[in-house]
Amino acid sequence: MRAGETLRDNNNNEVCLFPLEYLHISQGEHQQYAIDFLGWGANGRIYDCGCYAPFTGSVVYTGNDHNMIFWSSNPVRCVDDTLSDITILVAHSNTAPAGIGTTFLQGSLFYHTGNYGVSTGDHLHMEVALGHVRWDTTGTHLLNPSHMWDVMAVNDTVIDSGMGYNWREYYRPTPPTPSKPHRFPWPVYARILREKKTYKSSNN
Secondary structure, three states, X not given: OOXXXXXXXXXXXXXXXXXXXXXXXXXEEEOOOEEEEOOEEOOEEOOOOEEEOOOOEEEEXXXXXXXXXXXXXXXXXXXXXXXXXXEXXXXXXXXXXXXXXXXXXXXXXXXXXXXXXXXXXXXXXXXXXXXXXXXXXXXXXXXXXOOHHHOOEOOOOEEEEOOOOOOOOOOOOOXXXXXXXXXXXXXXXXXXXXXXXXXXHHOO
């Protein structure tokens, strides 16, 4: 997604968008579906790269590694066309995350890549889960995690290194064509008119 971008389905639900302009994976799925992404652009690596809110929501947790848990304000349309509340976890920004209760609108700058805490280099650690959840009992990942490519649409995202995962854009389903008033085929319609005329004549 691009800065300031928003997307809604035919029922005015926000569509969950991937939060970077370029998708470049540095480490594939680990820790129950978490993925690490590098900040990237047309000329390669970007450090302290801006990340945009994939939907409108609010911060419900911050902790070590400058990690942040962000909940959707309303149910959000996933790229697989399901509708669900969504939780994302991001980590490692060098800038401390916004405070608990802070609300961000879809498309607004809400985080950065970084290497704060337990990290070997500047990147974005991200996890996605369905529903409003927090840590699982081990404290290592979100409850009810989901594959990112089943949730986040990559509309207006340049895929530079997607590791072969099934990244997809979201397309609004075509609304059904309005039904037209039923008309008889002309030969049948003409016969009905003739019969009505004959009936009327015989009753005069």
